[in-house]
Amino acid sequence: MLDFIISVYNQSILKYELSKMLEKASELSEDQKYSQALKYYENILQIDPVNIIAIIDYGVTLQNLARFKHALEKYNVALTIQPKNISALINKGTVLHTMGKYSEAISCYDIVLRLDERNTMAAVCKGLSLGEIGNIKSAIKYFKKALSIDSQHELAQISLSTAKKIIK
Numbered sequence: 688m689l690d691f692i693i694s695v696y697n698q699s700i701l702k703y704e705l706s707k708m709l710e711k712a713s714e715l716s717e718d719q720k721y722s723q724a725l726k727y728y729e730n731i732l733q734i735d736p737v738n739i740i741a742i743i744d745y746g747v748t749l750q751n752l753a754r755f756k757h758a759l760e761k762y763n764v765a766l767t768i769q770p771k772n773i774s775a776l777i778n779k780g781t782v783l784h785t786m787g788k789y790s791e792a793i794s795c796y797d798i799v800l801r802l803d804e805r806n807t808m809a810a811v812c813k814g815l816s817l818g819e820i821g822n823i824k825s826a827i828k829y830f831k832k833a834l835s836i837d838s839q840h841e842l843a844q845i846s847l848s849t850a851k852k853i854i855k
Contacts, residue, residue, distance in 0.1 A: 705731055709741060716748050724748050737768050743775050750782050758782045773799050773806065780812055789816040807837045814846055818853075826850050 712727035728745035731738055746761030762779035765772055780795030793816045799809035814829030830847035833840050 705735055705738065709738075709744070712741070712748075713744065716744065716751070719751075721748050721752050725752075739765055739769055739772060739775075742768070743772070743778060746775075746778055746782075750778070750785070755782050755786050759786075771798075771802055773802060773809075777806075777808055777812065780809075780816070784812065784816050784819070787819075789819045792816045805836050807833045807840050807843065810836065811840065811843045811846060814843075814850075818846070818850060823850050823853050827854070 708727050708731050712724045712731070715721075715724035715727065725745065725748055728741050728748065731741040732745065735741070742761055742765045746758040746765070749755075749758035749761060759779065759782050762775050762782065765775035766779065769775065776795045776799045780792040780799075783789075783792035783795065793813055796809045796813035796816065799806050800813070803809070810829045810833035814826040814833070817823075817829060818826035827847060827850045830843050830850060833843035834847065837843070
């Protein structure tokens with residue numbers, strides 16, 4: 688019984704330490720200290736290799752460093768663990784968009800929109816990718832959809848305005 692109590696206690700301490708490390712990595716990333724943040728994520732993942740938050744945030748940090756292929760790898764790892772993880776899907780879509788793989792990005796946003804039809808970010812991002820492949824009318828539809836969910840969404844507002852100017 689004592690061994691069980693000690694084991695539970697040690698696990699709770701470990702979870703607490705990992706959450707503090709995640710918090711520190713996030714702060715470093717927000718402060719644009721990406722290389723330092725990466726070290727924290729690496730340490731977290733050595734202890735807990737399936738920590739979905741750390742994997743996705745590691746990918747975001749890599750993306751901020753313009754290490755797109757590595758970021759994509761992290762998002763794919765996250766999606767192997769949780770295939771319906773909306774954050775991983777949107778981030779994978781944004782990195783694919785940045786890499787010029789618009790159709791693949793749209794596929795990611797489509798999955799998100801099937802899981803959550805009111806996901807504003809997926810609607811905006813899909814519109815942006817559609818715009819990049821020249822489908823401005825469909826892009827406008829998705830910007831409007833995003834604004835019907837969140838009328839104050841700044842990226843949707845700007846994108847809609849830009850798309851309308853392109854069509855005129």
